[in-house]
Each structure stands twice: as C-alpha cells, then as structure tokens.
Amino acid sequence: MKPLRIATAVLVAAAMATPLVSSASATPQHQPPGQSKKDALRAEVPKGFFIGTAVAGGGHHEDQPYPDPFSSDQPYRNVLAKEFNSVSAENQMKWDFLRPEPGVYRFGPADDIVAFAKRNNQVVRGHTLLWHSQNPAWLTEGGYTKAQLKQILRDHIRTVVGRYKGKIQQWDVANEIFDDQGVLRSQDNIWIRELGPGIVADAFRWARQADPKAKLYFNDYNVEGINAKSNAYYALIQDLLAQGVPVDGFSTQGHLSLRYGFPGDLTDNLRRFARLGLETAITEVDVRMDLAPGATPTPEQLAKQAEYYQRMLDGCLSVSSCNSFTIWGFVDKYSWVPVFFPSEGAATIMWDDFSRKPAYHALRDSLKDCYCGRK
Structure with a gap:
C-alpha cells in the first residue's frame, strides 16, 4: 500500500469520527454520495x-425488524445500481431459501436480481449449489436413499443453472467443503457424507452441462493465504483437472476481522x-x-479497516487471473x-445513510491508481 493512501485514510477517519449514524431512520450526518x-x-x-x-435478502434478514431490503428500499437499490x-445473491439462491419444500x-x-442486473448492465455471480449449511430440513431430515439424494442434487443443479443459462458469469459450485485443517467435511456436508467425495466432481460436470459458458468455482473462507485449507484445495483441484473435471476458478471469500493480522501471502496464494x-x-x-x-x-479502527479493504483489492x-472483487454487502x-x-x-464500506467510510475511498483509490495493464 502506498503511504499516501494510509495517511489519507487516517485523515478521513478522523474527520468522520463524530457524529456517526447507526440508525437506519436517523437523519444523515454526512454528505451523501454524488449523483x-x-x-x-x-x-x-x-x-x-x-x-x-x-444483494441483501433472505437468510438473517428474514428475522430482522425491516422488510426485505432489495425489494423495499429504493435508496438501497439506487446505490446498488450506481456503484x-x-x-451476488446473498441468500436468495441458497438451498433453504430457493427450495422451501420438496x-x-x-x-x-x-429472478428479480438477475433482471435488475440486466437493466443496470451488471454481471451476476451465482451462490451456491453444493454446501453443508443453509439446507432445508426436508432435505437433511428426509431420510433419502443415496440414489434419491444424487437425483435431487442433479435435478437442482440442472434446473437452477439451466434457468439462468447465459445470465450468470460465475457460479460458486462447491462452497466450503474443507474445514480449517484442510480435512474434507465428510460429516456435516450431507452430499459428501452420503454420496462420497466424487459428488463434488459430479456437481461441476452437471453445472457445465447446464451452462457451458458460466465459470465454475470453488469458494471458501480462511483461504486468503497459503495454509492447510488452501493447500487442500490446491491438491484437490490439481487432481480434478487431471481427470478433466471442468473447474474454472478458485475464490477466497475475504471475511476479515481487525482482531487478526492481514493475510500477507494473499497474492502468492492467488498466483499459484x-x-x-x-x-x-x-x-x-x-x-x-x-x-x-x-x-x-x-x-484508528476506520483507518485500519480501510487498509484491509485496500490490501485485499490491491x-x-x-x-491477472483475478477479475472479480465482491464485498459482502455495502x-x-x-x-x-x-x-x-x-x-x-461496522464491517461494510458505508454508514446506514449510504454515506461513505474511509474504506470506500480506499477501494476507489486503488481502482483509480491501478497500473495493472487492465485499462
């Protein structure tokens, strides 16, 4: 990171330290984004x-004291389109939301997210097809045979990916299949537990058949650097590629905390x-x-947060292979x-009134100053 950027972040943070807005209904205290x-x-x-x-919706939002953000908050939609x-669908394409009943x-x-993206000249990331979490009770407690489970997953992937054929740029096909020690989730992942590790390759093959042009990814957290977990993905992907399995990409989620140091080997990990x-x-x-x-x-917290965001984007x-950077809500x-x-x-880049934190400006500075042969 350039020293000038850090200094700028500190100055902006100090200027914005008080007053801050923490309520969605509060009167905005900062200059709103320009038009x-x-x-x-x-x-x-x-x-x-x-x-x-x-795109906020589903999941934890359904238990909060506000209506669905994407469908009800017009200022939110305006910023979403502009910025x-x-x-990515935050929860709206996950199993428990998308498949409420057998x-x-x-x-x-x-569908609304995909249509919104088309109107606003945006691409869409699909999230996610095979995961151990946020599965509906009818699936996890249904007592299905192995053959039935395989059919359910195959039909799901063909139906969902096929519905959005040509409209999804990247799919998180397999999400979080290893634990932090790099051990395959053979107990808490229903698909791997019941159908064996080979089901992961099947999921990629079915997704490719359903949409030959979509890029197919592995996706996980705590794989920003080179560690046991990212090593497990590296070895698995090598094996799958040798078998001709259509794996196109590897993505790290980037959920970070100021409690912990920044993963300094991020670039080396992406490059391998x-x-x-x-x-x-x-x-x-x-x-x-x-x-x-x-x-x-x-x-100080705001300046450190801006630094972490900026270092991730940088x-x-x-x-050169990293062509997509997504924040998990703004x-x-x-x-x-x-x-x-x-x-x-306070994990995002905007306050509740959509005014911008130092982290927003840090991201914008990195995009403006990029001398990476892309422009």
Missing part, C-alpha cells in the same frame, strides 16, 4: 474487471492457483471490528456481521 455516474466505484474499474456486492457492475422452487427473488490455469476471485469481503452495541468506531488487481444496517458476531460490527 454523477462517474462518482462511483464501477466508474473506475479497469477493463474486464468487476467490482461487486451481495457496482457485479451482484419439488418447489422459489425463483421470484433470484492462476498457474494451474484457473481464474481467481475475491467474493465476500467485509472487515469487522470490535464494537460494543451502540458504540462508534474510532478513527492483491486481486496485482494478479451498508452496515443490512450486514450479517452483528447477527453472527455480536461483539463486532
């Missing part, structure tokens, strides 16, 4: 690069997957911080972080 199309992250992206965000040229698909919200002939991506970035309920971040931009009031990490928060 010019050039005053946006997507206006600065290098050629062939995508800056994206998750990003890529969108044989029933709830496609409406996902690129040497396998893969595309790479960073898909779910947020940077949470220790924050008591009702408290506001300090200038790492991606420095690797406004604090809809972030998943306080729900799952009650003592942490």
